Amino acid sequence: MTLEAWFALFGHFLLLSLLSIGGAITVAPDMHRVLVDQMGLLNDAQFNASIAIAQAAPGPNVLFVAAMGYQAAGVLGAASTLAGIMLPSTTLAFAAARWGHARRDRLGLRAFRAGMAPIVIALLVATGWILSAQTPGWVHTLLTAAAAILVWRTRVHLLIMVALGGLAGALGWV
Amino acid sequence: MSEPAAGAGRVGAANESTLAVPASNKDLFVTFTFLALQGFGGVLAVAQRVLCEQKRWLSKEQFVDILALAQVLPGPNVCNVALMIGDRFSGWRGAFSALAGMMSVPLVVVLILTVLYAQYSGFPMVAGALKGMGAVSAGMIIGTALKLAPTLKQNPLGVPACAGIGGAMFVCVALLRWPLVWVLLALGVLACAAAARRLKQAHQVSPSP
Numbered sequence: 001m002t003l004e005a006w007f008a009l010f011g012h013f014l015l016l017s018l019l020s021i022g023g024a025i026t027v028a029p030d031m032h033r034v035l036v037d038q039m040g041l042l043n044d045a046q047f048n049a050s051i052a053i054a055q056a057a058p059g060p061n062v063l064f065v066a067a068m069g070y071q072a073a074g075v076l077g078a079a080s081t082l083a084g085i086m087l088p089s090t091t092l093a094f095a096a097a098r099w100g101h102a103r104r105d106r107l108g109l110r111a112f113r114a115g116m117a118p119i120v121i122a123l124l125v126a127t128g129w130i131l132s133a134q135t136p137g138w139v140h141t142l143l144t145a146a147a148a149i150l151v152w153r154t155r156v157h158l159l160i161m162v163a164l165g166g167l168a169g170a171l172g173w174v
Numbered sequence: 175m176s177e178p179a180a181g182a183g184r185v186g187a188a189n190e191s192t193l194a195v196p197a198s199n200k201d202l203f204v205t206f207t208f209l210a211l212q213g214f215g216g217v218l219a220v221a222q223r224v225l226c227e228q229k230r231w232l233s234k235e236q237f238v239d240i241l242a243l244a245q246v247l248p249g250p251n252v253c254n255v256a257l258m259i260g261d262r263f264s265g266w267r268g269a270f271s272a273l274a275g276m277m278s279v280p281l282v283v284v285l286i287l288t289v290l291y292a293q294y295s296g297f298p299m300v301a302g303a304l305k306g307m308g309a310v311s312a313g314m315i316i317g318t319a320l321k322l323a324p325t326l327k328q329n330p331l332g333v334p335a336c337a338g339i340g341g342a343m344f345v346c347v348a349l350l351r352w353p354l355v356w357v358l359l360a361l362g363v364l365a366c367a368a369a370a371r372r373l374k375q376a377h378q379v380s381p382s383p
Contacts (some may be wrong), residue, residue, distance in 0.1 A: 020248045022354040053287050053310075056304045059210045059280020060217055066281055068339035078285060089249025090257055094269060096247055097240075097258040111373055114330045114367035115339075116242035119358070121319050122340035123245060124218070126348035128316035131215075133348075135305060140340065143309035144316070151219060151317025158223065161310050162214045169306020170299045173367045 001073040006038065006080060009072070013065070013084025018092070022123075024062040024085050025051070031068065041072035062086070139174050194230045195263055199271040202260050205229060206275030211283075215311025217252040217276070219318040225259070232259070234325050246358060252276065331365070332374045339365045 001009075012034050016027045030050065035042045042050075050071065054064030062085060069081030085164050103109050132144040143165055168174055196202045205224065210344060213220040218241075225232050232240070240262075242263040244254035253276055260272030294300050326336040 018248050021246065023250050026354060039273065042349075049291055050288070052304060053291055054284055055215050056307055057280065057284045057287050057380065058212060058214050059245065059283065060213070060250050060252045060276060061215075062253060063277070063281055064283040067284055070285055070288050075285075078281075082281070086249070086253070089247065093244065093247050093249055093254040093257055094261060094266070097243060097254075097261060101262065106202060107370060107377075110330075111366050111370035113239050113242060114369035114373065115261060115364075116246065116362060117238050117329055117338035117341040118326055118331070119343050119361055119365055120238055120242045120245055120324050122343035122345065123333055124322070125316055125340075125343050128312045128314075128319070129344070129348040131312035131315070131352075132309060135308065140305070140309045142307065144313035147310040148316040148320065149313075149315025151223075151314050152320040155227075158220055158314060159214075161314065162307050163239055165306040165308075165310030166303040166371035167306065169302040169304065169309075169321050172298070174301060174306045 001041070005041075006073070006076070009034075009039070009041075009069075009077070010080040010084045013081050014088055017085045018089040020085070022088060023062075024065055028064075031065075035068060035072060037071075041077075042068060046071045108130065137174065139168075143168065143174060192230065193233065196229075196231060196268075199260075199264055201266050202263065202271040203275035204267055206256050206260075206272045206278050210276045210280045213252075213305055216315060218255075219311075219314035221252060221255060222318050222321065231263070234322055235328070238322055238325050246362065329369075330376060331369050332372075335368060339368075 010151050013031075015031060016024075018031075020027045032047055036044060036047050047068065050067035051064045053067050065085045066078040066082040067106070069077035070081070071077075072081075100109055102111075104113075128144070128148070129130065132141060147161050147165065150161060151158070165174075182358060189343065196205065209220050209224045210217055212224075222234075222281065223238055226234055226237050240255055240258050244251045247254055253273060256267045256272040256276040260268035260270065261269075264271075326340075327333060329336050331339070343357065344359055346352045346361070
């Protein structure tokens with residue numbers, strides 16, 4: 001990859017960072033436009049695999065960005081896409097959290113916390129719903145429902161649930 | 175993992191008085207590393223369990239507060255959460271430690287898997303296992319939401335209004351698939367304005383905070 005292309009990639013991810021409300025996955029369509037259609041650094045299969053790998057691997061899903069960068073241009077590519085997607089948003093989050101915490105007793109901030117609480121919780125349900133609905137089939141839905149109830153009502157270790165889900169899938173039941 | 179004091183409630187109902195703090199920045203780094211490594215298909219469910227129930231660094235209410243800000247701001251939610259919690263406990267060094275813990279080791283894992291994937295992606299068992307794990311991680315996020323829902327009982331908006339706002343959010347995002355930014359903006363402004371009105375009314379009735 002030329003230095004010029006590298007700067008273009010880094011710059012584009014810096015911009016996408018500030019647009020990624022709801023997580024980096026929300027700007028994935030634009031990443032596809034740039035990496036696959038415009039710059040031709042990845043093909044469709046590589047692009048989709050990056051997202052699948054990061055979702056299956058432990059850790060934050062934003063790491064799919066590093067998997068894309070790596071497939072496009074090795075370790076340097078991973079460093080530039082990941083640094084690009086993280087730097088603006090983390091700087092903003094850091095500043096906003098300090099600003100908000102220092103003024104947490106003001107009416108506006110109390111109203112923000114109270115008003116956003118039901119939205120945050122509903123957004124979690126929506127996220128789980130969308131993730132599960134990507135794959136059709138009643139066994140898949142049943143597995144999702146069982147995991148939800150176990151997390152809600154019991155203290156079964158989360159890794160045990162993930163392992164059982166993986167086993168059921170490997171056996172071809174899902 | 176140290177057990178909470180007797181009678182503190184086994185299913186993680188941390189009162190603000192029984193909360194602990196991280197021992198050091200290293201503690202933040204290590205805790206977030208282990209937390210991230212348990213988070214297959216997303217870290218939020220593990221984060222809630224580890225931070226509120228095992229470590230007891232935050233109450234459920236504090237977790238929801240931090241998550242609210244993390245979700246309306248751009249960037250990966252769990253990374254914003256790590257950053258904010260680290261900063262709350264020990265400034266920018268804490269923020270950096272928590273975020274580095276969340277990302278460093280998982281990054282290495284993802285890069286290794288990226289290299290391996292090309293070789294094993296053809297195996298149906300691998301694809302099947304990924305599907306099963308995906309189903310479980312989706313359920314874990316929903317379960318976390320159900321666990322956090324009781325915090326809404328203390329919400330100044332009242333339970334019916336919370337249910338209405340939450341229901342509308344779910345319908346717009348999950349069923350209608352409208353763009354998150356606009357839904358968040360419209361419902362967020364509405365909900366915050368309603369909350370401000372309720373808080374003002376409550377303030378006029380009883381001036382003590």
